[in-house]
Amino acid sequence: MNRYTIGENIPTRMAYGAALAELGKENENLVVLEADIGKSTQSIVFGDKFPERYFNVGIAEQNEMCIAAGLASCGKIPFVSTYAVFASMRACEQVRTFIAYPNANVKICPSHGGLTPGNDGPTHQATEDLGIMRTIPNMTVCMPADATMTYKAVKAAAEFDGPLYLRLTRDAVPVIYDDQFEFEFGQGILLRTGTEAAIIANGDLVTQAIKASEALEERGISVAVIDMHTIKPLDKELVIEHCMDKRFVVTVEDHQINGGLGSAVAEVLVENCPVPMKRIGLQDTFAESGSYTELLKKYNMDARAIEDAVIRGLENK
Amino acid sequence: MTLTNKELAKSANELRNHIVDMIYTANSGHPGSSLSNADLVTVLYYDEMNIDPSNPKWKERDRFLLSKGHACPTLYAVLAMRGYFEMDHLSKLRKIDGILQGHPDMKKTPGVDYTTGSLGNGLSIGVGMALAARLDKKAFRTYVMLGCGEMQEGIVWEAMMSAAKYNTDNLCAIIDYNQLQLDGNNDQVMPVKSLKGKILSFNWHVISCDGHDMSDIRRSFAEARNMKGRPTAIIANTIKGKGVSYMENKVGWHGVVPNEEEYEQAKRELEASNE
Numbered sequence: 001m002n003r004y005t006i007g008e009n010i011p012t013r014m015a016y017g018a019a020l021a022e023l024g025k026e027n028e029n030l031v032v033l034e035a036d037i038g039k040s041t042q043s044i045v046f047g048d049k050f051p052e053r054y055f056n057v058g059i060a061e062q063n064e065m066c067i068a069a070g071l072a073s074c075g076k077i078p079f080v081s082t083y084a085v086f087a088s089m090r091a092c093e094q095v096r097t098f099i100a101y102p103n104a105n106v107k108i109c110p111s112h113g114g115l116t117p118g119n120d121g122p123t124h125q126a127t128e129d130l131g132i133m134r135t136i137p138n139m140t141v142c143m144p145a146d147a148t149m150t151y152k153a154v155k156a157a158a159e160f161d162g163p164l165y166l167r168l169t170r171d172a173v174p175v176i177y178d179d180q181f182e183f184e185f186g187q188g189i190l191l192r193t194g195t196e197a198a199i200i201a202n203g204d205l206v207t208q209a210i211k212a213s214e215a216l217e218e219r220g221i222s223v224a225v226i227d228m229h230t231i232k233p234l235d236k237e238l239v240i241e242h243c244m245d246k247r248f249v250v251t252v253e254d255h256q257i258n259g260g261l262g263s264a265v266a267e268v269l270v271e272n273c274p275v276p277m278k279r280i281g282l283q284d285t286f287a288e289s290g291s292y293t294e295l296l297k298k299y300n301m302d303a304r305a306i307e308d309a310v311i312r313g314l315e316n317k
Numbered sequence: 318m319t320l321t322n323k324e325l326a327k328s329a330n331e332l333r334n335h336i337v338d339m340i341y342t343a344n345s346g347h348p349g350s351s352l353s354n355a356d357l358v359t360v361l362y363y364d365e366m367n368i369d370p371s372n373p374k375w376k377e378r379d380r381f382l383l384s385k386g387h388a389c390p391t392l393y394a395v396l397a398m399r400g401y402f403e404m405d406h407l408s409k410l411r412k413i414d415g416i417l418q419g420h421p422d423m424k425k426t427p428g429v430d431y432t433t434g435s436l437g438n439g440l441s442i443g444v445g446m447a448l449a450a451r452l453d454k455k456a457f458r459t460y461v462m463l464g465c466g467e468m469q470e471g472i473v474w475e476a477m478m479s480a481a482k483y484n485t486d487n488l489c490a491i492i493d494y495n496q497l498q499l500d501g502n503n504d505q506v507m508p509v510k511s512l513k514g515k516i517l518s519f520n521w522h523v524i525s526c527d528g529h530d531m532s533d534i535r536r537s538f539a540e541a542r543n544m545k546g547r548p549t550a551i552i553a554n555t556i557k558g559k560g561v562s563y564m565e566n567k568v569g570w571h572g573v574v575p576n577e578e579e580y581e582q583a584k585r586e587l588e589a590s591n592e
Contacts, residue, residue, distance in 0.1 A: 070442035101432060
């Protein structure tokens with residue numbers, strides 16, 4: 001019996017709240033910090049069960065990060081909830097200097113990654129956060145694709161030693177995994193083998209990548225699809241193994257094309273086995289308010305855009 | 318073993334000697350800021366705090382955060398004097414492959430309870446430690462030393478609010494109130510007055526003391542320890558550069574190194590005041 005049904009639409013933050021509440025029972029050292037958006041981030045699910053280990057510090061994310069650092073230094077395992085724009089930018093220096101530099105055991109798990117807060121607009125759409133976090137030493141950076149993977153990732157985070165940035169979605173994304181797969185930070189997942197091109201995606205856009213690969217198959221084009229949930233450390237072996245024999249590689253991320261998954265994959269390819277590639281994501285621009293689906297379409301980040309990119313890439317060869 | 322005020326003053330004088338030596342040898346550092354809080358740090362490490370230098374990671378120990386991390390020569394010298402590491406490290410302040418970074422690094426220096434240096438952040442980390450102590454029903458206390466210019470950082474007031482919300486009476490902030498900062502005096506750069514009124518209005522207990530009077534400092538820590546239900550801030554009135562006449566109350570000595578002649582004079586003055 002799966003925790004979530006494949007095809008069901010669920011925001012990954014819901015799985016975060018559910019997993020935290022489970023973890024609270026299992027591990028007394030687990031504490032959760034919130035910055036006044038617990039009903040949105042779902043940290044409140046933990047807070048309702050374990051009020052003495054739930055610290056709502058108000059709208060003060062820098063303070064939130066440093067309090068988490070202090071708790072971690074005394075053996076606690078703090079999970080920090082807020083939105084991704086605030087975790088990665090408002091509190092960037094606190095994360096860098098007081099969590100990453102001393103290698104503090106803090107789990108930063110912000111919601112509202114990428115365009116998933118759609119209608120909130122660019123102030124609340126974190127589209128640079130993964131790139132920022134990826135440049136910080138000691139930091140592990142991950143975005144799970146669906147609720148099932150998020151649940152597993154949050155459970156794994158509690159066992160993981162060191163700073164971690166785990167990005168969640170506001171809007172619902174389809175469940176694509178069943179409970180049987182093994183999740184490990186830094187180990188990408190090959191979802192589909194192919195011969196002509198490879199699509200490497202992560203987070204909420206894995207669904208779009210799968211859709212694109214199915215449409216391409218109908219046209220007789222064989223593409224591999226990888227879910228690269230962890231962009232740091234990047235699963236280099238998996239990238240090389242499935243890209244070196246391909247004519248074209250497309251990366252797909254709900255993020256700026258600079259600094260995130262696309263950049264990470266490009267770095268590995270140019271140093272090991274250069275393959276022509278295209279990065280799908282925001283093309284160095286801010287988006288706007290609109291529904292999540294409308295935004296993916298307008299900014300060429302949906303299945304159709306991925307499909308077109310693969311076809312054009314293969315034609316150019 | 319309880320030291321007399323006179324013995325504490327002697328230790329503080331030794332500490333000041335190390336500070337001057339370290340900064341002169343490193344040819345880099347912050348003498349004015351380090352000398353300013355030397356008496357406060359001496360009382361913490363020789364009288365107030367429950368520590369075990371042979372076991373720096375002892376879970377029950379009191380914690381000290383030098384939020385004004387640029388004053389770390391004071392912290393490094395007192396840690397060496399208390400035996401956390403060998404004295405000869407002091408001559409390698411800010412040097413490559415050394416254990417004494419330009420600002421405190423908990424991963425490199427035994428006895429440093431948390432990494433600091435970027436101003437404003439120590440009090441928040443201290444709140445986290447105080448909350449951890451409460452969760453684990455431990456008796457340890459957390460002390461955070463802040464500079465007065467540092468009070469201009471917004472996060473300090475976020476920390477103030479949160480400490481009051483959680484009634485962390487196991488947390489004590491010490492403000493090294495010498496009224497000077499790098500670019501000038503507080504009033505010129507950005508007034509922090511009235512500090513006492515501000516902190517009181519954040520629902521903290523506030524004590525003012527003479528930050529160079531051993532008896533007054535001890536009395537203040539005792540009052541903070543006995544305060545139940547709310548955190549305490551000690552506003553310690555201090556003199557930047559205290560102990561070296563030409564540095565005292567001089568903005569110019571924030572991050573400047575004495576030349577040979579000035580160094581010799583500083584050593585002579587410290588020797589004279591020890592007699």
